[in-house]
Amino acid sequence: MPGYVIGNFFVYSMINAFTPGPGNILALNTVTNYGWKKGFPLFFGIFSGYYVVQMICAVFVYGVSTFLPDVLGVMKYVGAAYILWLAVHIAVSRPDEEDGERSASFWKGFMLQFVNVKIYLFGITALTGYVTNFSTSLSVLIFFELVIATIGTVATSAWIGMGLVIQKIYLRHYRLINIILAVTLLECVYSILK
Template identity: 75%
Template structure:
């Protein structure tokens, strides 16, 4: 059972991290417009912001678990609704790359993550759906959130590394890719609610 939950956690984390989101799209757009050298400050800002937001998520979930312990099981259902919304959104979305993206600064990338609702929901849902049923220890929550931030960083590096190649491939095959990703998220909901 734990192996099943862990497998679904990694599926959820992978789908969430590798699908287009504000950070991945901005990184892709920046590398295609400025290249690696000029884009580095923005990329490192995105990465640092990701870790900072996930730390906030871990402390938030820990605080809720300590002070409102009956809220955590409810948050699992809120997380399941979010994943369902994400699955539908992914299934019907089309590739869009922002043409206007401005400068490639560290602070632009860092601050983007603080308004990126996707990664807050990613972190909180991962903890309440896959971790807190087994452990509510703060250092474990922080460790899992840093794992999530690392997966997210790898995903963003993938978008950076692929540059136009990923953009062109995704643009040609986005419909089937999005449907497969959405279906895998539905499996994640099932595993969350059955634990």
């Protein structure tokens, strides 16, 4: 796999993982309401769920590539369209005030990931947009999904560890930050389609 493809894979993964999503917002709200110690079960649930969902994505993409190989070509364009939608959505989005969670349990964090459409699309798009052109081996797909889940875990940890700081900076400069992230995602769309 060429270096520029790996670089674009990481750019896409970092942007997708660090932008606000259900897991990051829930983690941010939980740490501000309960602190690290009381929130840890929920955080561990979010992290665990992330890895399980990404393994499901790897098996899904492997199954499609094995049994319906022509679908991957179409999925590449679907993935590019999703990244384009995400870029537009990020560029025009505004920060929302979220209600604090009343319970910080492992299962709440774990189950959130199974209904978190963002991470399904994230995992499938990253594989079909960057990896499957070079390999459809299950072990390679699982490896890249583990990388994605690890980046996601680091991103959620950053929202936890610096929650209040990130929130204050983001609230003050969200328009500029969102436009920079959106333009960077447009480059990722270009790299998938060329």
